[in-house]
Amino acid sequence: MYAVHQGTYVVKLIGEIRVPICSTLDAFIERMFTDRRLSSVLIDLSETSVIDSTALGLLAKIAVRTRKQFQQKPLIISTQDDVTRILDTMGFEKVFNIVYERPVRSPELTEIPKVPCDENSAFDKVLEAHRVLMDMNDNNRETFKDVVAALESRAAEPVTSEASRHQDSTTKLHRIN
Structure with missing residues (x-):
């Protein structure tokens, strides 16, 4: 969901935020x-129950672009202990201002237009998101270097039959997430 108020974009992620919404979130x-x-x-x-590393990488992308364009950190509201723990582990406090309380009121929100997430798009978003996470800090670089190396290796493989490529990519994406 999202809203725009006087130039501020409010993006509210609800429920489980995983790879299948990556194309929608990235397009937005x-x-x-x-x-x-x-x-x-x-x-x-505040209503996110689960967030995977690909979605975290897309959020980090927002931080990088906000800093570059406005020389400021975006704001995250995180009230779920599990989500907050992940943000802390990934070093998000260095690239976001984080508030640990629910907003007093929320603007009227609109659903973000859905974008289909096919296998190739998901693969590209997973790789891009993990590269962004790696660039955030040394701990993330160490955590995600093998994932990124495996994805880059897969991206460099010659194109095979569509059925074989689909099976191989699906297996790798499931292993990663």
Whole structure:
């Protein structure tokens, strides 16, 4: 869900945030950063129950682009202990301002338009997201170096039959996530 108020984009992620929504979230991020009204970003994770590393990488992408474009950190609201623990482990406090309380009120939200996430798109988003996470800090670099190496190796493989490629990619994506 999202809302825009006086140049501030509010992005609220609800429930389990995993690879299948990666194309939707990434397309939204790209559109958001082309909006001339954009001045800041608030990410509300107060109703997020699970968030995987690909989604975290896309959030990190928001931090990188916000810092580059506005020389400021975006804001994250995180009230779920498990989610907050993951943010802390990944070093998000260095690239986001994090608030640990629910907002007093939320703006009226609109559903982010869904974008289909096919296998190739998911693969590309998983690789990009993990590269962004690796660039955040040394701990993440160590944590995700093998994942990124495996994904890069897979990306460099010659194209095989569609059925074989589908089976291989599906197996690798399930192993990673």
